[in-house]
Amino acid sequence: MNEEFDDNGEAEFAKLLRGVKPLQQDTLHFRPPKKSRQQIVEHKARKQAEVTFSDIYQPLLPSDGPMRWHREDTEAVEVKRLRRGDYVPEYLLDLHGMRQAEAKREIAAVIQACVREHAPCCCVMHGHGTGILKQQLPLWLAQHPDVKAFHQANKEWGGDAALLVLVDVGAHPHKR
Known part of the structure; x- marks a missing residue:
C-alpha cells in the first residue's frame, strides 16, 4: 500500500512540475572585495592623520596678539616673513562646516600635498563659527613633524x- 502511494x-x-524550469x-562571495592601490594609499593617509594629531597635546602658544608658532629649529624671522606676506600660499584649505575628525x-592631506609638490606655504581657513576649529587647529599644526x-x-x-602654514619640504629650494 505504501509503494502504491509513493508511485x-x-x-x-512530476505531472505538476512538467513545464517548470x-x-x-x-553565487555569493563572502570575502571582502579587493581594494585598489589608491584606496590603500588613502586609508594609510587617514590612519596617519588620526595618529599624528592628539587632542591632549598642549604646545606653548601665545595668549596675546595674533596666533603664531615656530619649531625650535626654525628661526623666528620665518614667522615674521609669514606675517609680512613674503610667502604666498600655493594651497588653500577651507575647513568651514567640517567636524574635527x-x-x-584634510589638514594632514594638505600638508602631504605641500611636501609632495614642494610648496612651502599653505593657507588653512578655519572660520569664526563656534571657535572649536580655531582653538584646535594650532594645537594640531604644532604636532605635525612637517610644519x-x-x-x-x-x-x-x-x-x-x-x-598661514610654513611646511618643511626638505632640502629643496623654496618657491617664493
Whole structure:
C-alpha cells in the first residue's frame, strides 16, 4: 500500500512540475572585495592623520596678539616673513562646516600635498563659527613633524579666520 502511494504521489508531482524550469542559483562571495592601490594609499593617509594629531597635546602658544608658532629649529624671522606676506600660499584649505575628525584628515592631506609638490606655504581657513576649529587647529599644526611655523593670516588670505602654514619640504629650494 505504501509503494502504491509513493508511485502515485511521484507521478502526480512530476505531472505538476512538467513545464517548470529550475531557477538559476546566485553565487555569493563572502570575502571582502579587493581594494585598489589608491584606496590603500588613502586609508594609510587617514590612519596617519588620526595618529599624528592628539587632542591632549598642549604646545606653548601665545595668549596675546595674533596666533603664531615656530619649531625650535626654525628661526623666528620665518614667522615674521609669514606675517609680512613674503610667502604666498600655493594651497588653500577651507575647513568651514567640517567636524574635527574630517578637519584632521584634510589638514594632514594638505600638508602631504605641500611636501609632495614642494610648496612651502599653505593657507588653512578655519572660520569664526563656534571657535572649536580655531582653538584646535594650532594645537594640531604644532604636532605635525612637517610644519615649521604658522602665523595668523593677513586680510588678503582670511585675517583672523585663517592661518598661514610654513611646511618643511626638505632640502629643496623654496618657491617664493
